[in-house]
Amino acid sequence: MTDAALPVTPAPLFNTAVVAGVGLIGGSVALGLRQRFLARRVVGLDASMDVLREAEALGVVDEVRATPGEWLREADLVVLAAPMRALEGLARELAPLLNPAALVTDVGSVKSGIAAEMERLGVRQFVAGHPMAGSERGGVSHARAALLENAVWVLTPTDHTPLTALSRARALVEHLGAAPVVMPPGAHDDLVATVSHLPYLASLALTHMVARDERLSLLAAGGFRDLTRVASGDPRMSRDMVVENRAALRGALARFRQQLGRLEADLDDPEELLAAAHEGKRTRDSLPVVRRSLLPQKHDLVVAVPDRPNQIGAVTQALGAAGVNIKDIEVLAIREEGGALRLGLESPEEVGRAAALLRAEGFEVRGRS
Amino acid sequence: MTDAALPVTPAPLFNTAVVAGVGLIGGSVALGLRQRFLARRVVGLDASMDVLREAEALGVVDEVRATPGEWLREADLVVLAAPMRALEGLARELAPLLNPAALVTDVGSVKSGIAAEMERLGVRQFVAGHPMAGSERGGVSHARAALLENAVWVLTPTDHTPLTALSRARALVEHLGAAPVVMPPGAHDDLVATVSHLPYLASLALTHMVARDERLSLLAAGGFRDLTRVASGDPRMSRDMVVENRAALRGALARFRQQLGRLEADLDDPEELLAAAHEGKRTRDSLPVVRRSLLPQKHDLVVAVPDRPNQIGAVTQALGAAGVNIKDIEVLAIREEGGALRLGLESPEEVGRAAALLRAEGFEVRGRS
Numbered sequence: 001m002t003d004a005a006l007p008v009t010p011a012p013l014f015n016t017a018v019v020a021g022v023g024l025i026g027g028s029v030a031l032g033l034r035q036r037f038l039a040r041r042v043v044g045l046d047a048s049m050d051v052l053r054e055a056e057a058l059g060v061v062d063e064v065r066a067t068p069g070e071w072l073r074e075a076d077l078v079v080l081a082a083p084m085r086a087l088e089g090l091a092r093e094l095a096p097l098l099n100p101a102a103l104v105t106d107v108g109s110v111k112s113g114i115a116a117e118m119e120r121l122g123v124r125q126f127v128a129g130h131p132m133a134g135s136e137r138g139g140v141s142h143a144r145a146a147l148l149e150n151a152v153w154v155l156t157p158t159d160h161t162p163l164t165a166l167s168r169a170r171a172l173v174e175h176l177g178a179a180p181v182v183m184p185p186g187a188h189d190d191l192v193a194t195v196s197h198l199p200y201l202a203s204l205a206l207t208h209m210v211a212r213d214e215r216l217s218l219l220a221a222g223g224f225r226d227l228t229r230v231a232s233g234d235p236r237m238s239r240d241m242v243v244e245n246r247a248a249l250r251g252a253l254a255r256f257r258q259q260l261g262r263l264e265a266d267l268d269d270p271e272e273l274l275a276a277a278h279e280g281k282r283t284r285d286s287l288p289v290v291r292r293s294l295l296p297q298k299h300d301l302v303v304a305v306p307d308r309p310n311q312i313g314a315v316t317q318a319l320g321a322a323g324v325n326i327k328d329i330e331v332l333a334i335r336e337e338g339g340a341l342r343l344g345l346e347s348p349e350e351v352g353r354a355a356a357l358l359r360a361e362g363f364e365v366r367g368r369s
Numbered sequence: 370m371t372d373a374a375l376p377v378t379p380a381p382l383f384n385t386a387v388v389a390g391v392g393l394i395g396g397s398v399a400l401g402l403r404q405r406f407l408a409r410r411v412v413g414l415d416a417s418m419d420v421l422r423e424a425e426a427l428g429v430v431d432e433v434r435a436t437p438g439e440w441l442r443e444a445d446l447v448v449l450a451a452p453m454r455a456l457e458g459l460a461r462e463l464a465p466l467l468n469p470a471a472l473v474t475d476v477g478s479v480k481s482g483i484a485a486e487m488e489r490l491g492v493r494q495f496v497a498g499h500p501m502a503g504s505e506r507g508g509v510s511h512a513r514a515a516l517l518e519n520a521v522w523v524l525t526p527t528d529h530t531p532l533t534a535l536s537r538a539r540a541l542v543e544h545l546g547a548a549p550v551v552m553p554p555g556a557h558d559d560l561v562a563t564v565s566h567l568p569y570l571a572s573l574a575l576t577h578m579v580a581r582d583e584r585l586s587l588l589a590a591g592g593f594r595d596l597t598r599v600a601s602g603d604p605r606m607s608r609d610m611v612v613e614n615r616a617a618l619r620g621a622l623a624r625f626r627q628q629l630g631r632l633e634a635d636l637d638d639p640e641e642l643l644a645a646a647h648e649g650k651r652t653r654d655s656l657p658v659v660r661r662s663l664l665p666q667k668h669d670l671v672v673a674v675p676d677r678p679n680q681i682g683a684v685t686q687a688l689g690a691a692g693v694n695i696k697d698i699e700v701l702a703i704r705e706e707g708g709a710l711r712l713g714l715e716s717p718e719e720v721g722r723a724a725a726l727l728r729a730e731g732f733e734v735r736g737r738s
Binding site for chain 1: 501521523550552556560561563564565567568570571572573574575576577578579580582584585586587588589593594595596597598599600601602604605607608611612615618619621622624625626628629631632633636637639642643645646647648649650651652653654655656673679681682683685686688689693694695696697698
């Protein structure tokens with residue numbers, strides 16, 4: 001979301017926002033609160049003095065606190081952003097100190113447990129949340145307000161959640177530039193078990209097969225690397241995530257085995273397998289693209305790039321000199337299109353103009369199929 | 370591989386090379402043979418006149434033929450590059466017409482069947498091959514000699530393959546710029562079942578789970594898209610590939626289920642699961658990178674890019690103006706590092722120079738961890 005498209009905020013939504021746990025996500029929330037003027041002051045609470053010092057040095061928060069205390073009563077927003085394994089303990093520690101009027105939320109990737117715990121603790125103005133903005137690189141040093149922009153941010157109210165709390169949580173998410181999606185905690189956990197935790201386990205299983213036969217890594221490139229990228233994330237965070245959601249994950253595993261079994265049976269029914277392959281392609285090609293590119297990419301141009309020095313510079317300079325705004329750029333996999341650059345431009349007109357410019361420079365150009 | 374590093378070829382390796390089946394791979398082989406002066410003439414044989422016309426128009430081949438015949442006797446190299454399902458039929462059709470001295474090879478992704486068939490047909494100078502250079506985009510129009518450069522190209526001789534044939538096949542592969550890897554047909558089929566065919570089936574199973582619940586596609590981004598990219602390939606080619614290799618694939622599926630079962634059991638043994646997560650990350654991070662980037666990338670620099678127009682142009686122009694050669698460029702996933710560009714440069718010195726230049730322009734720069 002560009003600033004122009006931001007909701008107008010006449011006054012800050014919150015006076016004192018506390019982010020408890022200043023890592024990648026907590027730090028990004030804090031930065032978003034500050035950069036978008038959503039809180040008059042942002043306090044970072046973390047057990048690690050090193051983290052607090054870094055957060056302060058990076059301008060992620062206005063103030064830092066190493067221990068909870070009466071000062072928490074001032075907070076009208078509390079964001080629990082501790083690692084999964086520490087989240088419920090943190091909730092129990094802070095609950096007695098919170099202002100009953102404060103909006104409380106969390107950013108964990110599994111929701112049933114924390115939602116139930118907060119109800120036990122009697123924190124009524126709580127809405128569990130999950131910004132789907134993961135990363136292979138954790139820590140406050142990688143925190144960016146942009147991490148949350150355009151991210152799907154699931155909010156999981158229970159039957160007991162006050163509508164006032166839900167609407168305040170929704171406003172917070174929208175003002176941070178993310179897209180709120182509301183569903184019950186259990187539904188969320190089932191969905192992420194399928195789209196996130198099962199894929200992690202599957203890619204882990206694939207990497208283990210390779211680890212058990214060195215010859216495999218020789219041939220394991222391209223598709224196999226894509227397929228196992230999620231196995232490259234932080235091991236402890238990934239482990240905690242799947243363990244916390246193991247009940248839903250077991251259900252997803254059972255459905256996955258069913259689908260695999262169907263496909264294995266279809267190895268003897270080529271027509272059915274072909275239909276399955278078509279269906280899979282249709283589904284996959286229709287998935288939303290949010291991972292790549294800084295801005296929504298609509299108007300693409302592909303430029304064939306000979307395997308010679310400085311071709312990328314030649315392309316971007318030819319366009320830059322003519323004032324063509326390159327919104328996104330990608331070196332297409334050489335195994336997919338030969339050496340080629342994909343350029344994301346602003347309009348069909350810009351695509352036409354860029355194509356003409358590049359052809360004049362002797363480049364081979366085509367719109368992407 | 371850059372031209373400087375190419376093996377020296379005093380005279381063409383072959384007089385008349387015939388590429389039977391002028392698609393993505395066949396066309397890329399033909400282009401490689403021509404561009405690297407490996408054959409005095411390259412003849413394209415294909416049942417489709419449209420394909421032949423396109424191949425001729427694109428300069429992929431010197432001559433085209435729509436039907437086999439006595440003319441094949443002139444060939445001292447015959448590359449069978451028809452789709453999997455047509456490969457053995459093509460072999461049976463051409464075998465009686467081949468010059469016994471001609472080197473014959475194929476480029477199919479499964480090797481046991483064709484190797485056995487060629488022995489039955491008595492084609493002695495045959496070496497089955499598999500250039501591991503797939504693509505989502507098929508057809509001669511996407512053919513590029515570069516598609517084969519640095520690709521692993523498996524050669525699978527049998528106990529009866531003459532050493533002369535193997536050495537000629539190895540020379541062909543090396544002169545095309547690829548990296549020959551020799552192993553028996555059965556070993557190849559087991560390995561690709563694990564690194565290629567099983568991952569395809571697994572990602573197909575995952576996409577089918579999403580297809581059965583529309584809500585899932587809302588959350589299915591990032592890792593899930595990576596994981597299912599291989600499901601986006603040509604359905605018929607993918608289907609034929611896994612059906613042809615179904616015996617080995619069933620073995621890989623059994624091992625995959627074992628690994629999945631271990632991991633599911635480890636959901637109740639967090640320490641063991643953590644070890645598994647570490648092992649998976651170690652293995653995955655050690656996989657060879659051949660898919661991305663036009664040239665081997667050693668010296669990376671990451672530039673934080675604010676979500677504003679023309680930042681990419683600003684970065685590349687600042688470097689281009691100073692004569693810094695950008696060998697590779699990638700928009701890092703905004704969910705991984707905030708908006709950022711990864712630049713692949715030529716040397717540590719260039720990285721230092723580029724970093725200084727960009728900092729002077731007000732960009733935040735860091736070396737990639």
